[in-house]
Amino acid sequence: MESTNKSIDLDHLDQELQQSIRKAGEFAVKEFRRFSFNQVEFKAENDPFTFVDVSVENMLTEACSRLIPGSGFITEESDDQVSQNEYVWIIDPIDGTTNFTHGVPHFSISLALQKDQKLILGYVYEPVHQEMFRAEKGKGASLNGEPISVSEISSIQSSLIATGFPYANHPWRKEYVSLIMQVMDKANGLRRMGSAALDLAYVACGRYEAYFEYKINPYDVAAGALLVLEAGGMVTDFTGDQDFLFKRKIVSTNGRIQEQLMALIQESDLGRHDVVGNV
Numbered sequence: 001m002e003s004t005n006k007s008i009d010l011d012h013l014d015q016e017l018q019q020s021i022r023k024a025g026e027f028a029v030k031e032f033r034r035f036s037f038n039q040v041e042f043k044a045e046n047d048p049f050t051f052v053d054v055s056v057e058n059m060l061t062e063a064c065s066r067l068i069p070g071s072g073f074i075t076e077e078s079d080d081q082v083s084q085n086e087y088v089w090i091i092d093p094i095d096g097t098t099n100f101t102h103g104v105p106h107f108s109i110s111l112a113l114q115k116d117q118k119l120i121l122g123y124v125y126e127p128v129h130q131e132m133f134r135a136e137k138g139k140g141a142s143l144n145g146e147p148i149s150v151s152e153i154s155s156i157q158s159s160l161i162a163t164g165f166p167y168a169n170h171p172w173r174k175e176y177v178s179l180i181m182q183v184m185d186k187a188n189g190l191r192r193m194g195s196a197a198l199d200l201a202y203v204a205c206g207r208y209e210a211y212f213e214y215k216i217n218p219y220d221v222a223a224g225a226l227l228v229l230e231a232g233g234m235v236t237d238f239t240g241d242q243d244f245l246f247k248r249k250i251v252s253t254n255g256r257i258q259e260q261l262m263a264l265i266q267e268s269d270l271g272r273h274d275v276v277g278n279v
C-alpha cells in the first residue's frame with residue numbers, strides 16, 4: 001500500500017476539487033449540446049462510452065494526482081478497478097452515459113475519496129443545472145453549499161423510489177422485473193432515470209425516498225452513497241450488510257422506509273440469491 005505520509009487538508013482540497021469538477025462539467029455540457037450518436041463507442045454490449053467520458057476522466061485524474069501525490073484510482077474508463085493505496089479516488093466521469101449519447105440532459109460527474117478503504121469525501125455534480133452535491137464524512141451533506149437531509153416520509157405507499165437496469169442481458173432479469181413489479185405495487189411512484197449517482201443524490205436531498213439497483217459499479221455509487229449517509233439516510237447491500245461498495249447490489253433509503261423496502265427485496269427471488277450481484 002502506497003502512503004502519502006502527510007495529513008490532507010480537506011478544506012483546501014475542496015476548493016480545488018470543486019473548481020476542477022465544475023470545469024470538467026462545463027466541457028461536458030459544451031460537448032453534450034453538439035454530440036452526435038455516431039460518435040458513441042461501446043466497451044461491451046450495450047455499454048457505451050464517448051471521448052467526453054475519457055476526457056473528463058483524464059482532467060479529473062490529473063487534478064487529483066496533483067492534489068494527493070501517490071493516490072490510487074478506481075475509474076470507469078480505465079482498467080484501474082482495485083487500489084490498495086492509503087488514498088483512493090473513485091471516479092465516474094459521466095454517470096448516465098446512455099442519457100448523454102441520446103441527448104437526454106440527465107447525467108453527472110461522480111468523484112469520491114477513500115482513506116484506508118473508508119469513504120471520506122464525495123461529490124456528485126449535475127452540470128446542466130449546475131447542482132453540486134457534496135458530502136464529507138462526519139460533516140454532513142450539501143447542495144450548492146446549503147445543508148441537505150433525507151425526506152421524512154415514513155410509508156412506502158407515499159414514497160418515490162428510483163432503480164436502474166444492468167446494460168447487458170443477464171440471467172436474473174425475470175426475477176428483477178418481478179421485484180420491480182412488487183415495488184411498483186407498493187410505492188407512490190417508480191423512476192428509472194439512468195444515473196445512479198444522481199439517484200443517490202436525490203435520496204440525500206429528499207427528492208426520492210429510496211434507490212436500489214444490482215450489478216452496479218463502485219464508481220457509479222461511491223460518492224452518492226456518502227451523500228445519503230451524511231444526509232441521515234441508510235445504505236446497504238441486498239442482505240442489509242453495510243459492505244455495499246464492491247458487492248454490486250445497493251439499497252439506499254431515507255431510513256424511515258428501509259425495513260419496508262428491504263422486506264420486498266429479501267422476500268424476492270433476487271434478494272434470496274446472494275450471488276446475483278456478481279453474475
Ligand code: LIP
Pocket residue numbers: 076092094095096097098163164165166167194195196197213216217220
Ligand atoms: C449507469 C448507472 C445506471 C445504471 C446503468 C449504468 P454509466 O452508469 O448510473 O444507474 O442503471 O446501467 O450503469 O454506465 O452511465 O456510468
